[in-house]
Amino acid sequence: MxxxxxxxxxxxxxxxxxxxxxxxxxxxxxxxxxxxxxxxxxxxxxxxTKSLEKSVGRALLVAARLHRSRMGERLNALGLFPGQEQALKALQPAPMTMGELATLLRVKPPTVSKTIGRLSLQGLVTREGGGRDGRLVQVALTETGQKTAAALDAVWNQVEDELLEKLDAKERKQLRKLLRKASKGLSKAGVDVDDPEADADEVDSDAA
Known part of the structure; x- marks a missing residue:
């Protein structure tokens, strides 16, 4: 043996x-x-085996899968599927068109259309207008959708705490900064990665 x-x-x-x-x-x-x-x-x-053990990409993949799995468990309790929470949070401040939502979520219009279609069947969003151009459809949260979107904050924070449990405040800032740099490296040939919180983190890390 x-x-x-x-x-x-x-x-x-x-x-x-x-x-x-x-x-x-x-x-x-x-x-x-x-x-x-x-x-x-x-x-x-x-x-x-040694190469895989030292691979940063593999470590990221494992962490991402675990995070998605944990989020999936929590979202399932709210009657949601992974990915739907992003659309709900994007629509929480105000209604927007399908095109605007696709741009914000950085996905293709058909993907947004499918997501919104499911959320509509669940009674979480409404669609108004449109005519011949589906991109002009205004999407808004229903009252139930607003309550669900508000509940997502607690779900996200719980999973975030589990993810970062072993890291102190300084390590968390460093991790965010390094992940953003890695994302920019992968996006050189595609869409630029714009993060409105990146500058704030840069200032915080310099002051730490």
Whole structure:
């Protein structure tokens, strides 16, 4: 038996492990050439594992998935699906057109149309006007929609607290700043990332 993954990694760390592994690989394969192929394959797997462990992108992906999963659980309690909360919060201050909402949320118009359609069926938004041009439709929250949007603040804050529980105030500001820089790097070939809170964080971090 090879044992657990943790035990396997400890064995790999031993200085005499690779020579012993080479010997066993040759014995299993029956000749040196085939044994070396097995050994190279195992070595590549080790390098790939180390690369993934050090990958910033993978760490971000894992954190994003966990955050989305947790938000999904909380949103489900309000009868919402992930993504709907963004539309509700965007419409909370005042009604806007479908085009304005798509621009604000940085998604394509068909995506907004689908989201608003579902929210309308749930009785959370209303649509007025439009005519032949769907972009001129004014979307507004209903009374129920306003109450749901207000409840989202507590949900977001709860998940935010869980996400940042292990970080102090300075680390949180640094994380926001670094994530914004990373986002700008990915958006060089696309839409610029505009964040109205970025300047305020820059000032806060300089003063800290």
């Amino acid at each position: 090879l044992g657990s993954w943790g035990q396997w990694r400890k064995r790999c760390a031993r200085s005499d492990f690779m020579p012993r592994l080479r010997h066993h690989a040759v014995m299993i394969a029956g000749d040196l050439t085939a044994g070396e192929k097995i050994l190279r394959s195992l070595s590549k797997d080790r390098l790939m």
